[in-house]
Amino acid sequence: GQNIDQPTEMTATEGAIVQINCTYQTSGFNGLFWYQQHAGEAPTFLSYNVLDGLEEKGRFSSFLSRSKGYSYLLLKELQMKDSASYLCAVRDSNYQLIWGAGTKLIIKP
Amino acid sequence: IAGITQAPTSQILAAGRRMTLRCTQDMRHNAMYWYRQDLGLGLRLIHYSNTAGTTGKGEVPDGYSVSRANTDDFPLTLASAVPSQTSVYFCASSDGQPTDTQYFGPGTRLTVL
Numbered sequence A: 001g002q003n004i005d006q007p008t009e010m011t012a013t014e015g016a017i018v019q020i021n022c023t024y025q026t027s028g029f030n031g032l033f034w035y036q037q038h039a040g041e042a043p044t045f046l047s048y049n050v051l052d053g054l055e056e057k058g059r060f061s062s063f064l065s066r067s068k069g070y071s072y073l074l075l076k077e078l079q080m081k082d083s084a085s086y087l088c089a090v091r092d093s094n095y096q097l098i099w100g101a102g103t104k105l106i107i108k109p
Numbered sequence B: 001i002a003g004i005t006q007a008p009t010s011q012i013l014a015a016g017r018r019m020t021l022r023c024t025q026d027m028r029h030n031a032m033y034w035y036r037q038d039l040g041l042g043l044r045l046i047h048y049s050n051t052a053g054t055t056g057k058g059e060v061p062d063g064y065s066v067s068r069a070n071t072d073d074f075p076l077t078l079a080s081a082v083p084s085q086t087s088v089y090f091c092a093s094s095d096g097q098p099t100d101t102q103y104f105g106p107g108t109r110l111t112v113l
Helices: none
Strands: A003-005 A009-013 A018-025 A032-037 A044-049 A053-057 A060-065 A070-075 A084-091 A097-099 A103-108 B004-007 B010-013 B019-025 B031-037 B044-049 B064-066 B076-078 B087-094 B102-104 B108-112
Touching: A003 A084, A009 A018, A018 A032, A018 A084, A018 A103, A032 A060, A032 A070, A044 A053, A044 A060, A044 A070, A044 B102, A070 A084, B004 B087, B019 B031, B019 B087, B019 B108, B044 B064
Parallel strands: A009 A103, B010 B108
Antiparallel strands: A003 A018, A018 A070, A032 A044, A032 A084, A053 A060, A060 A070, A084 A097, A084 A103, B004 B019, B019 B076, B031 B044, B031 B087, B064 B076, B087 B102, B087 B108
């Protein structure tokens, strides 16, 4: 079967750095996405990786290792507004997105 | 309007009733999707449409139907609602190549009693 694993919940301090991991086992791979979802709102697109390596976008970076079936999202200089759930999704061989259950990130002052 | 809109925002429905959730996008995206999101689970694909006039089944299609008469609209119908269909429903559309990123509407919170 297809599987996306993420930690259920993480806590970090304002101003610090946090890394959210995602491991996947899917039938085929056609890209990995990270989305942010604030409580009661829709998911919003953060990043896309299809090749191995690091993609940097401001305070957020996303890393991919296809051989290890592994990605992480790195959030720097954490702000209170970063409190949200972070969703990892992989596009499989059928070109459908398989979604993880999300990681709820709690930022403390 | 800009982006994707969904209606209603929320609804309480008696079991056995028929319900249509509406979704409209103005981005001229070819592909559209319906997902449900339940606590502790990832988004699950119900139905999708790669282009106007075509639809396909996702991971959890039973009890749901869709139509795609034009590019902009993609309604989801529950023919006879059951309590297990209580969920938050998100409509999405995607922008094609190269990344084919999906963009989401604000969601409909549906409770079936």
